[in-house]
Amino acid sequence: MSDLQELMVGSTRVVALKDGELTLPKEILLNIDEETTKKLSEENNQLTNSQINAYLIFKNEKILLVDSGCRDLFGPTCGFVHEEIAKANVKPEDITDIFFTHLHPDHVGGSINKDGKAIFPNATVNIIEDELNFWSKDDFEDIEVNGKNMADLNKSVIKAYGERVKTIKTNQEIISGVFPVPLPGHTPGHSGFRIDDDNISFVQMGDVLHTPNLQLSDPNISVLFDIDVEQGLKSRKKAFDMVCNDRIICSGGHILEPKFGYLDKFGSGYKYVAI
Numbered sequence: 001m002s003d004l005q006e007l008m009v010g011s012t013r014v015v016a017l018k019d020g021e022l023t024l025p026k027e028i029l030l031n032i033d034e035e036t037t038k039k040l041s042e043e044n045n046q047l048t049n050s051q052i053n054a055y056l057i058f059k060n061e062k063i064l065l066v067d068s069g070c071r072d073l074f075g076p077t078c079g080f081v082h083e084e085i086a087k088a089n090v091k092p093e094d095i096t097d098i099f100f101t102h103l104h105p106d107h108v109g110g111s112i113n114k115d116g117k118a119i120f121p122n123a124t125v126n127i128i129e130d131e132l133n134f135w136s137k138d139d140f141e142d143i144e145v146n147g148k149n150m151a152d153l154n155k156s157v158i159k160a161y162g163e164r165v166k167t168i169k170t171n172q173e174i175i176s177g178v179f180p181v182p183l184p185g186h187t188p189g190h191s192g193f194r195i196d197d198d199n200i201s202f203v204q205m206g207d208v209l210h211t212p213n214l215q216l217s218d219p220n221i222s223v224l225f226d227i228d229v230e231q232g233l234k235s236r237k238k239a240f241d242m243v244c245n246d247r248i249i250c251s252g253g254h255i256l257e258p259k260f261g262y263l264d265k266f267g268s269g270y271k272y273v274a275i
């Protein structure tokens with residue numbers, strides 16, 4: 001029996017895929033208060049634990065893969081998305097569509113092999129127009145955290161999928177009932193996604209949070225990976241507010257387990273409650 005976590009949103013089936021787990025260095029955190037700084041110095045604290053997620057969405061005859069994990073780029077604890085896809089009884093050639101929430105290596109790396117070949121031979125690759133335009137530039141000297149390496153990887157992905165790459169607008173349907181949720185800041189075109197089916201909704205909040213054990217209770221904490229920290233903060237607050245106020249089942253690109261839950265108000269922040 002598969003240990004994959006899944007959710008039905010009306011007639012749409014969503015399966016969470018865990019590409020892997022890692023502990024992020026505390027040096028990537030921004031806006032941390034004194035108390036948190038102290039807790040972070042304690043041995044074996046779990047505050048910066050993170051996981052890398054991708055999703056399969058089954059709707060009518062379509063199988064949509066959202067993000068593709070990091071392949072071997074982040075070490076031995078990650079890169080398992082293909083095993084996860086197999087557990088769901090899906091073959092790479094069955095995937096009809098891909099949507100990248102943004103073009104960071106932990107979201108696009110698993111879509112090509114080490115030789116730069118496309119792993120999903122029949123998939124149309126949907127990328128938000130602003131995101132593709134941003135990474136298609138040539139000058140990344142001033143972007144933090146190896147911007148040039150990321151741009152090179154992205155160019156390899158775009159090349160591998162060639163004519164099957166499709167740019168979409170932020171309000172454009174990806175497959176039936178699945179729409180991007182624009183949450184700019186982390187990257188210019190960064191988006192989560194939303195499913196509305198049979199009066200039920202689900203929102204995946206993308207990378208508005210990387211360290212759930214910290215950023216849910218204190219949404220003011222940002223990470224160095226956000227290209228525009230101020231805008232990223234606004235998007236994080238907007239996403240948390242929306243799923244909390246509307247009682248929408250949510251998930252995220254780096255949420256821990258369980259993969260599906262609600263956000264409840266908790267003090268000046270939020271608490272994640274499993275469904």
Ligand SMILES: [Zn+2]
Pocket residue numbers: 104106107207253254
């Ligand atoms: Zn990410």
